[in-house]
Amino acid sequence: MKTSYTSKVAGVLCAIVLVALAILFLGQKKVTAAAEGKITGTVKLDGQAPHQKPIDMSKEPSCAAIHKDKPVTTESVTAGANGGLANVVVYISEGLTGNEAVAAPSTPVEINQKGCQYLPHVVALDAGQHMKVVNSDQTSHNIHPQPTKNPEWNKSQPPGSAPFDVTWANPEVAVPVKCNIHPWMRGWVAVVKGPYAVSDESGAFSLSNVPPGNYTVTAWQETYGTQTQKVTVAAGKPASVSFTFKAK
Amino acid sequence: MRTDLLKLLLGSAAVLALSVVSPAQVTQFDEEQQLGMESHIGNLTGHANKAKENYRRYCLGCHGVSGDGEGENAPWLEPKPRNFTLAQFKCRSTPTGTLPTDEDLYDTVGRGITNSNMPAWFPLPAQERADLVAYVKHFSPKWKTEKSGAPIEVPAEPQVTPERIKAGQALFQKLECWKCHGVEGRANGVSADTLTDDQNRPIKPFNFHDSARFKCGTTNHDLYKIFMTGLDGTPMPSFADNVKPDEAWDLVFYLRTLQPMPSKERQIAKQLGLKPINPNAPAAPAPQAEAPSAQPAAPATPAAQPDATAPAAQPAEPASQPATPDGAAPKP
Numbered sequence: 129m130k131t132s133y134t135s136k137v138a139g140v141l142c143a144i145v146l147v148a149l150a151i152l153f154l155g156q157k158k159v160t161a162a163a164e165g166k167i168t169g170t171v172k173l174d175g176q177a178p179h180q181k182p183i184d185m186s187k188e189p190s191c192a193a194i195h196k197d198k199p200v201t202t203e204s205v206t207a208g209a210n211g212g213l214a215n216v217v218v219y220i221s222e223g224l225t226g227n228e229a230v231a232a233p234s235t236p237v238e239i240n241q242k243g244c245q246y247l248p249h250v251v252a253l254d255a256g257q258h259m260k261v262v263n264s265d266q267t268s269h270n271i272h273p274q275p276t277k278n279p280e281w282n283k284s285q286p287p288g289s290a291p292f293d294v295t296w297a298n299p300e301v302a303v304p305v306k307c308n309i310h311p312w313m314r315g316w317v318a319v320v321k322g323p324y325a326v327s328d329e330s331g332a333f334s335l336s337n338v339p340p341g342n343y344t345v346t347a348w349q350e351t352y353g354t355q356t357q358k359v360t361v362a363a364g365k366p367a368s369v370s371f372t373f374k375a376k
Numbered sequence: 377m378r379t380d381l382l383k384l385l386l387g388s389a390a391v392l393a394l395s396v397v398s399p400a401q402v403t404q405f406d407e408e409q410q411l412g413m414e415s416h417i418g419n420l421t422g423h424a425n426k427a428k429e430n431y432r433r434y435c436l437g438c439h440g441v442s443g444d445g446e447g448e449n450a451p452w453l454e455p456k457p458r459n460f461t462l463a464q465f466k467c468r469s470t471p472t473g474t475l476p477t478d479e480d481l482y483d484t485v486g487r488g489i490t491n492s493n494m495p496a497w498f499p500l501p502a503q504e505r506a507d508l509v510a511y512v513k514h515f516s517p518k519w520k521t522e523k524s525g526a527p528i529e530v531p532a533e534p535q536v537t538p539e540r541i542k543a544g545q546a547l548f549q550k551l552e553c554w555k556c557h558g559v560e561g562r563a564n565g566v567s568a569d570t571l572t573d574d575q576n577r578p579i580k581p582f583n584f585h586d587s588a589r590f591k592c593g594t595t596n597h598d599l600y601k602i603f604m605t606g607l608d609g610t611p612m613p614s615f616a617d618n619v620k621p622d623e624a625w626d627l628v629f630y631l632r633t634l635q636p637m638p639s640k641e642r643q644i645a646k647q648l649g650l651k652p653i654n655p656n657a658p659a660a661p662a663p664q665a666e667a668p669s670a671q672p673a674a675p676a677t678p679a680a681q682p683d684a685t686a687p688a689a690q691p692a693e694p695a696s697q698p699a700t701p702d703g704a705a706p707k708p
Binding site for chain 1: 464472473474522550551552555556566567570571572574606608609610611612613614615616617618
């Protein structure tokens with residue numbers, strides 16, 4: 129009687145282990161099979177964006193001259209047309225099995241220092257993906273990211289010097305970037321694993337190469353923080369998700 | 377059968393409970409593990425667990441029990457004590473963004489940091505300083521997961537020549553060192569007032585007229601390393617990408633001319649009649665071509681019209697006028 133019970137338990141355990149293995153195996157197969165899945169959507173701002181202060185660049189005449197006609201403002205909230213919210217990083221924070229992150233995109237992203245601003249203001253990239261740092265200005269910049277999960281570095285880039293290349297080993301959303309010479313300069317580098325996107329002027333974004341599965345999608349905005357949503361991507365059918373940040 | 381099932385449940389509950397309790401034990405275990413940290417300086421091996429008492433006696437007051445730089449003296453100190461948990465250090469021989477070598481930390485402990493409250497711990501025996509280096513390292517797990525950077529290569533110091541000093545000045549202009557350090561190295565550049573460190577605390581650029589000693593050492597070799605590696609955690613970036621090793625020596629020699637103590641470099645600069653750079657000059661001219669005299673009183677204001685003042689200032693004999701008002705004993 130007793131032995132039969134333990135054998136039963138053992139049998140059930142074996143079955144559970146087998147099922148788990150099968151799920152793991154199938155899951156992996158799913159990932160390698162389909163990589164065309166998509167998650168699209170928009171990010172909206174509910175309410176009035178906070179006032180963006182104009183930036184005085186008179187201490188850097190070469191940059192002030194560039195913005196002579198249209199003074200630059202801070203970019204802590206970039207609201208676009210139709211209530212769209214730009215510069216929001218959207219990425220998959222849960223549900224990836226890890227396989228899709230192995231191959232970081234081979235094309236580098238670029239961050240350009242132009243008119244004493246970072247263009248784009250928010251850069252997203254895959255851990256391990258290359259980032260090209262360019263200085264298009266007639267002045268020296270020092271590019272000084274302040275990460276917490278990656279090593280902090282600080283490099284000078286005088287006018288006319290060649291672009292340099294960096295990679296980030298660890299996911300971190302997001303790393304503030306500053307230039308000590310021009311204290312108004314502020315940019316962000318979001319390091320993620322797997323598909324990512326940054327919302328455009330209308331708030332639209334599109335995550336590609338998402339295999340079918342259940343995911344948690346996170347949207348990060350520099351002033352408002354993060355929001356998450358659950359999404360299911362079915363084979364051959366793009367999923368859609370929308371985020372709304374309340375203006376504060 | 378029922379009781380068996382109950383036992384099984386109880387057993388698994390016990391296992392679960394244990395795994396919940398364990399985090400406290402893990403951190404305890406980690407601390408023990410971290411205290412196994414070593415440092416290797418030449419043929420000295422430092423052991424963190426041997427430095428406990430020395431740290432408590434000499435370091436804790438400023439750097440804090442947990443090495444976070446929040447010791448009880450910290451609120452009254454400027455600049456603030458180093459936070460060892462971040463494993464970020466100014467004085468390195470390694471590229472920006474990498475950990476320093478054990479020797480770098482050992483040198484800092486022994487030398488102290490000029491213009492700060494960090495004294496030189498040279499009086500402590502070498503072995504005890506090596507132990508303290510290991511103790512400093514035990515505060516951050518980074519020392520287990522990352523390797524120290526490879527020290528940058530510093531070529532042998534060449535002879536100082538007038539050409540090298542002139543080339544160094546051209547670099548000082550081109551790299552825009554003066555944006556923070558000022559045209560005469562008086563820490564009064566246009567960006568000097570808004571500088572902040574990585575904790576967003578105000579920080580001052582180095583004033584070359586203040587001291588013969590730099591933050592990370594006194595020698596030309598130390599000065600070379602400062603701008604080629606950058607001082608991580610401060611606004612001072614690394615210039616390694618844009619300055620060739622040989623050019624770096626030119627800049628070293630020029631920076632020496634800004635300092636108050638008598639030196640060969642200063643003498644040559646005087647013979648050359650070297651004037652402070654003009655921040656308004658176009659990007660790539662020969663600095664000597666139009667050498668307009670920048671006013672020492674307001675060197676940072678770009679509003680000064682060089683054209684208007686140049687004719688009046690130029691006839692003045694350059695050699696008879698030291699470039700800096702506080703020039704050390706301007707005897708011909």
